[in-house]
Amino acid sequence: MISPRVVDDLEAVVGPANVLTRTADLQTYEYDAYLETRLPDAVVFVHSTEQVSAVVRVASREGIPFVARGRGTNLSGGVLAACGGIVIEMARMDRVLEIDVPNQRMVVEPGIYNLEASQAVDHLDYYYAPDPASSKACSLGGNVGENAGGPHCFKYGVTTNHVLGLEVVLPDGEVAWFGGKALDMPGYDLTGVFVGSEGTLGICTKIVLRILRKPEAVTTLLAVYDTIDDASDTVSAIVAAGMVPATLEMMDGAVIQAVEDSMAAGFPRDAAAVLLLELDGLLDGLEEMAGEIAALCRANHAREVRVAASEAEREALWKGRRGAFGAVARLAPNYLVADGTVPRSRLPETVRRMYEIGRRYDLRVASVFHAGDGNLHPLILFDSRDAEQTGRVMEASMAILQVCADMGGTVSGEHGVGLEKAEAMKMVFGEDDLRAQEWVKEAFDPGDLSNPGKIFPGRTAGKAELRAPLAAALLAETVDALTAAGGSAALNLDPPVTVAGVRPAVRVRPAGPEALGAVLAAASAAGLAVAPCGGGTKLELGNPPARLDLLLDTTALDTVTEYDPENLTVAAQAGVRVADLAARVAADGLLVPLDPARPGEATVGGVLACADHGPKRLLHGGLRDVVLGVRVALAGGTPVEFGGRTIKNVSGYDVSKLFIGSLGTLGVVTEVTFRLLPRPPREALLVRTLPSLGAAARVVAAVLDSVLGPAALEVVSPAAAGLLPAVALGEGYLFLAGLEGHPAAVDRQVRDIVALCTREAAGGAAEVVERPSSFWEEYGGLRRTAIAAGFTVAARVSVPLSRVWAFAEKAEDRAAALGLDLAFAVAAGTGQLHLFLSGEAAQATELLTALRATAEAEGGSLVLLDGHAALGGAFETWGSVRTDFPVMRALKAKFDPGGMLNPGRFVGGL
């Protein structure tokens, strides 16, 4: 019960009409779309960030639990007040705050319906991609909490891939901004870990969304099968053929029959599976691809394939799928929608075992699937008035999750853990893994007030810290090795390497993850400061370490540990070179969506820790979009893992995100699991000269605001172009467009982009390079080339993408005025600019300081990549800390309490 005094305080914040305490009212907030109920003590309607903050402050002061609720459509008990307390009702904060098409962003409040956010930009030909089945009824705040997915995830990703910034009321009532309109804000990716945290880390009050241009064309196919295996094989065949459909939806025989009973959608009643596929993109090549897919369906024994030729036919094909839940709802008073994910190749077997479970528990089970993601949604039929049967439903659901876990999948693909699956977390995570996830919770919410009782299977807080990490023998061996005076291959003293100008005393190269853990444990025990290191291509990034004893070389961790081409995933140890990994998967017609600088030297771990991205991030996504899971050696040496190996995964916090770009300050990454992409049938590079930055800006804006969807868009200053001999075309700015896809689509892209360039500047030289991988490699090495050519400073600027041009112009003008040589390359599709300087240190510092002030004022950042020494150590790497810094500091204190990992090198001296 909440005391009248607290009710008075809450009423003082939001007004008496907006605080509910009557039992009847509270009973309408004791449920969500899951089966259990928990009665809250009060419901408070909030209307602004200030009100949320004030309400949370009252709760925090009084030690009362609170949970944010949007539209209560959660399927795992996520918004139930598990420990009583206050339900903070966000539904009235439902405005669109800003639509920013030039930056492809939109800012909304969390109460807005998912579908209405998308509809708000519909007239501009844009949309918001994640489309959970409940899109018309669920709120975006809830989507953020659960990291919601939907049928279009296979191609477009889930909520976390489309949420770039958040205003958050932290559990103590403080208001902080995570991320923003610009990419790569320095520091830990708090946005990444907050999305999918199920309201346990605070309450988001504003959301910055990525919006996408609507595709030019859509084609829909429906294929009918006699076995689930054939349908599943078709999906694999499509992927193997290099195609990425927007949706790959499947329904099983039980659903098909229910649909036929209720609406006669024209499915054969004895069919075992129906596959619904949708391709979108440019019109060019789409019909051919649809033809190829139809052929693949038939080759995999589809007994019937229908292709929609018109919008009406498309609607007809979707009718059965849309009506599936309604049809199943007629079969029994209630149904539970379960949710699990497996590597796609294991889908048929999982389905067989799912039916067995249904028989064992004497329950009817029908299922729909997001087949592309290996995500299954068994619908278990029951009558909620029958307590015994309801109990069986929950047991059967758990049994299905166990199967998913056994298959190498995970216990929640998109519905969240909530109350329902807290116990199931143990199926996929060990005690240490969970403890490390709890550190995240404790860093954000030390009082455990924000939606307590969720996700974790009984908090282990108060228990001993992590168990002794490793076998004593191994530890002793490592200590011996560390103290031995050279001679060992794994150890060399006084190595000829510097980390941001500082020399370590010793370099250790452990032979594998266990040895690496042992080294860390030994270092931790001895109080040594450690800097992890892979290929050593980015050791100049970051401030000089406050202390440095040991350079921990990961290059002996060079095994590709698990490669599942059919599931499009690969797990590689930290020391695997990016180029080696790329070569390994290329043999199967796949690509690793990474294009960092110097892939022949850079390792997977180093690329992840430094968040090094290349130009194709525009289409392939950044590391935060393609990393599915990590294994990490914590500061004390304990091995833990986060995430998993499935494309969709919302089991627990997405802690992997925290490690991306964290510069090894939270732990040492020992293994990374990536999502792979089919290699496109054709790749090309369009190179064109343009006379001015203004012309480049207009061309880029036109391309971005089109349906063309290039893979990369770069603009290179004349001085930087001189460093790229492969494409020396002539005077001016060099405009580069990386294009890939169906051959006909690439033709169309080239044609349209050349036309846009000609509209801006007639007569410029243009060239189309086929198979341009060697060019992109040279381009990726631009920084090293620039340094070799005499530039002494390299920096990366991130701003909202439409602001990058004014920024570049300003940099040109100021550099000229200060007598500095400047070269730069603009990643025009992502709003980033790499600049290279040479000249007097004082002038360079002045320029960088001024540019950093501008970038930060625009909501962006300027990060020094190289040149500490050249600048006389006077310029800090990362820039100003922001409102999110206290959380980062708390995370660092949890993960590395001794401050042994790269001390002083990261944001704010972490």
Add this chain to the structure above:
Amino acid sequence: MAAAPRAAAPTRIEELRPFYDEVAKCGKCGFCQPACPVYRATSIESHVARGKNALFRNLIEGRTVMDEQLTEAFENCLLCRACTANCFSAVKTDRLVVAFRESYARRFGRPWVQRWIFRNLLPSPGRMACVIRLAWAARRLGLVDAANRLGLLAMINPKLPKALALRDEVPAGFLRDRLRTTVPTPPQPRLRVGYWISCGFNYMLPEVGEATVRELTRQGAAVTVLKNACCGLPVYGYGDLEGARALARRNIDSLGDLDRFDFVVSECGSCSGHLKEYPGLLAGDPEYSVRAARLVRKVRAFTELLVELVGVDPADLQPVEAVVTYHDPCHMTERYQGVVSQPREIIRAVPGVDFRELNEADACCGAAGSYTVMHNDISMKILERKTGNVEHTGAGILITECPACIMQLALGARRRGLDIEVLSVSQLLERARREQGGA
């Protein structure tokens, strides 16, 4: 607000138990939320079907107390059925709401005014007319304003001042009286129509009824004005099922020999819609349910009849140069009698009309009988959304087929400062005909 202590431990409410199968189908998925006009306006869970279903189920299971705390939830329903239309299990929440209202009234009684209106006034058109006449007279004499200022109206019923604000000017005579003298019979009638008088058009908007009757006559119908009382919809809505059944029986009786008519027609979507529900309402009554079924076979909404039998020939019409849009009254939608395409077809047939579909055209306007009076704040919020959608069409004329909708939408236009006329289909047709020959 202080939490009122609850009177007693919950007991199972047995009379609601017949609805257990229905309410148990609610899976709490929340898809009713975006569809519910009340919830859209308030975001309060007890205002949406899912919340009501939860409470209703709790009543059956003895988990909640049948008391005053529940009235907010069950009063805040428009009976528009948008929730059911958006529900996978198609839970009939409107039935549950009416059942609750009946059960609640049985336990705690009804306000005397309500009882008197339902049981004495509505069944008797004559008495009803007297009372309304008095109300208008009071208004014309300024008595209403005076009484309002003195707070007398609020003493009778706190919502009464709002009710009287809904129509500004006082109509000159009731429809029934006006039709007594003006219904002509075409020389060679091709069909016989019983014209059902809706209370709303009778007392508030008689000009609409006159237009309808004239159009029917033009179409070659011999029109007989029926001696019906209120159809009973408001009585039903308040959960007075007995009163509603009594009105239904009285009306069936008063229509006499149905063979006199080919059709029974009303341009009030609520009346025609509710008449079509008579058989269900009288299901337990062997005699009257059969008579009701016979009646329903003849009942048509005005536009339904026009399209079904007669048709509107654009050649007979003069252009009405205007942007026009249409609002579906709840009882005309697929959720009730499903007369959706017909009014649009007729409107589009009028030359010169630039018809633009209204976004969320079939969402309730918030009038919902007396809802707009009893819950004026929420009703006005619902109306704002509706009016915003109307404004977005750029229409100069808004058509609808229900007196409550017409008054509500006209109020919405006034509040927003829109220069929009709100008319019925028959009024639009009249305009297209009157302009014939430059009149």
